[in-house]
Amino acid sequence: MLGAIQVEQVEAWAQNNPKSNFEDFLNWVKQTDPEQLSWFTLMKQSQSAQGASSINPRAIVFGVEAKFIFTFNGDPKQDGYNDIEMLFFREGKEAKWELRKLSFDTSKKNVSFSEPNPNSCLSCHQNPVRPIWSQYDIWKGAYGENDDAILDFENDKYAGGSLADDQKNSRKKELTSFKKFLKNKETHSRYSKLQFPEGSPVSPYSTENRSSNYRFRPNLKLTEALLPLHSKVLVSRLKTHPEYEKEKKLLTALLLRCEDYLEDYSSSIKAIFNDLDSQFKTYNKSKVPWNQVGYTGAGSRRHYLLYLLGLEYSDFSLEKEATKWSYFGGELYSEENLAIELYTQLSDSEPSLPALSYADTYNHDLVIPKGSIREQKSIQEVCRHLLESRVSSGKVEASGPKPIENPLVTCLGCHYQGGPAPYVPFDNKERILNDKVLKDIILSKITSEDQDYRMPPTRHLSEKEIEGIRLWLSQ
Ligand code: HEC
Numbered sequence: 001m002l003g004a005i006q007v008e009q010v011e012a013w014a015q016n017n018p019k020s021n022f023e024d025f026l027n028w029v030k031q032t033d034p035e036q037l038s039w040f041t042l043m044k045q046s047q048s049a050q051g052a053s054s055i056n057p058r059a060i061v062f063g064v065e066a067k068f069i070f071t072f073n074g075d076p077k078q079d080g081y082n083d084i085e086m087l088f089f090r091e092g093k094e095a096k097w098e099l100r101k102l103s104f105d106t107s108k109k110n111v112s113f114s115e116p117n118p119n120s121c122l123s124c125h126q127n128p129v130r131p132i133w134s135q136y137d138i139w140k141g142a143y144g145e146n147d148d149a150i151l152d153f154e155n156d157k158y159a160g161g162s163l164a165d166d167q168k169n170s171r172k173k174e175l176t177s178f179k180k181f182l183k184n185k186e187t188h189s190r191y192s193k194l195q196f197p198e199g200s201p202v203s204p205y206s207t208e209n210r211s212s213n214y215r216f217r218p219n220l221k222l223t224e225a226l227l228p229l230h231s232k233v234l235v236s237r238l239k240t241h242p243e244y245e246k247e248k249k250l251l252t253a254l255l256l257r258c259e260d261y262l263e264d265y266s267s268s269i270k271a272i273f274n275d276l277d278s279q280f281k282t283y284n285k286s287k288v289p290w291n292q293v294g295y296t297g298a299g300s301r302r303h304y305l306l307y308l309l310g311l312e313y314s315d316f317s318l319e320k321e322a323t324k325w326s327y328f329g330g331e332l333y334s335e336e337n338l339a340i341e342l343y344t345q346l347s348d349s350e351p352s353l354p355a356l357s358y359a360d361t362y363n364h365d366l367v368i369p370k371g372s373i374r375e376q377k378s379i380q381e382v383c384r385h386l387l388e389s390r391v392s393s394g395k396v397e398a399s400g401p402k403p404i405e406n407p408l409v410t411c412l413g414c415h416y417q418g419g420p421a422p423y424v425p426f427d428n429k430e431r432i433l434n435d436k437v438l439k440d441i442i443l444s445k446i447t448s449e450d451q452d453y454r455m456p457p458t459r460h461l462s463e464k465e466i467e468g469i470r471l472w473l474s475q
């Protein structure tokens with residue numbers, strides 16, 4: 001395993017092979033990272049810009065780690081047939097996601113590779129960009145939509161026994177169309193290049209509900225591969241907040257649920273909590289999605305602090321329309337991954353911290369940082385240490401999400417001269433600032449709940465994006 005293909009490699013390939021076709025690219029991937037093509041899922045319906053059908057699904061190919069993901073479909077009549085959409089996880093000083101489009105212009109026989117994060121992608125993938133993928137256990141539009149299972153009604157007489165009739169019918173249809181797809185793919189120039197893992201009649205999916213064999217659960221595998229990567233991105237975003245250095249220990253302690261592990265607190269720790277609570281009370285709670293008590297019943301100081309350090313739930317959720325809670329009610333999507341990543345990074349910068357011996361949500365025993373040979377301490381001991389060492393740093397002063405600096409790129413994805421939407425002069429600030437009517441329309445459209453009126457039509461903007469546009473319009 002050589003590691004996932006990187007953006008520079010694709011860029012060099014496109015430059016060196018300008019006359020190549022789609023299949024050449026797939027062959028190159030196979031040579032460069034053979035495992036890439038063996039982890040994939042197939043969308044029979046897609047809410048993306050690329051067409052999909054049950055016979056010619058949109059393939060999402062993500063390799064072992066999901067650090068390089070690319071997508072394609074299979075019918076020349078489908079939207080985006082000549083494009084490969086790509087998402088790269090970029091590590092380095094700052095971890096981030098990067099979208100790219102590789103296009104095969106068949107008339108000019110010319111390969112082109114887009115700039116990072118084309119505006120047109122941001123109308124769905126947010127700003128800053130993130131993947132779009134559902135959480136356990138429904139992946140709408142994917143084959144294996146329900147928990148990665150395509151039930152085998154032909155060979156298993158008990159298949160779907162507990163399902164209502166309409167559900168059973170739609171699951172039967174799923175099997176039938178998947179079989180048709182499998183037949184079609186044998187001779188298909190693109191799908192035949194995918195490596196279907198052996199061992200399941202409906203590979204890459206499973207015929208069993210809740211199969212314990214992850215090899216045949218690509219939808220879940222993609223969810224689980226994205227979460228630890230995304231938590232690195234979130235830590236990078238947290239680090240840009242001016243109060244992060246001061247609050248990182250408190251944040252790590254709260255995310256590790258220290259409040260559940262410690263029975264008594266010193267009065268100085270109580271004072272920090274009171275401080276945090278009163279700082280938070282100055283916020284308009286209807287705007288803060290996390291001021292809720294989850295199923296777990298506990299208060300959510302950890303959610304306040306994340307918010308005060310600049311993250312909204314749209315930063316966490318990978319759903320197309322951001323959702324507030326994960327399947328495990330009361331937690332944010334990827335919250336535990338974030339706690340683990342934070343403690344890992346904290347230990348990197350502070351060698352005196354012990355390794356944490358930790359049982360995760362699934363009761364797996366972990367050592368954080370992973371593979372550490374330092375002395376291991378229990379969560380109680382680590383909690384006490386983290387909280388006590390925050391005590392002398394004064395009041396909590398973090399001030400919430402910062403307006404985004406380039407808020408209009410999302411709008412420019414559609415509104416440009418000759419673009420798919422009416423031209424709005426976002427590229428001419430003076431003209432907009434002098435047009436009071438247009439300014440008011442923009443402000444009302446970006447905050448509207450009316451699907452037919454709201455902008456962008458594809459999603460809700462985050463608070464940071466809305467504040468960014470407000471700021472732009474007021475200067
Ligand atoms: C109309 C909304 C929309 C636009 C525009 C869009 N995407 Fe997506 N994208 C989606 C959705 C929804 C998914 C989830 C899978 C699916 O439904 O196909 C997705 C998934 C992906 C994936 C698979 C990894 C993941 O995030 O799940 C890649 C790669 C991707 N998009 C790249 C791009 C690129 C590159 C662009 C711009 C050239 C783009 N997308 C524009 C909606 C969109």
Ligand code: HEC
Pocket residue numbers: 123408410411412413414415420421422423424441442445446452453455456457458461
């Ligand atoms: C996915 C494409 C798309 C994106 C992204 C998008 N728009 Fe639009 N917008 C449209 C379309 C199509 C129309 C025309 C139909 C309508 O008014 O709903 C429109 C209309 C408008 C209008 C009315 C223009 C007129 O001449 O009547 C305004 C103002 C506007 N959009 C603002 C925005 C802003 C602000 C953003 C970014 C936050 C944005 N749009 C993002 C597609 C888009």
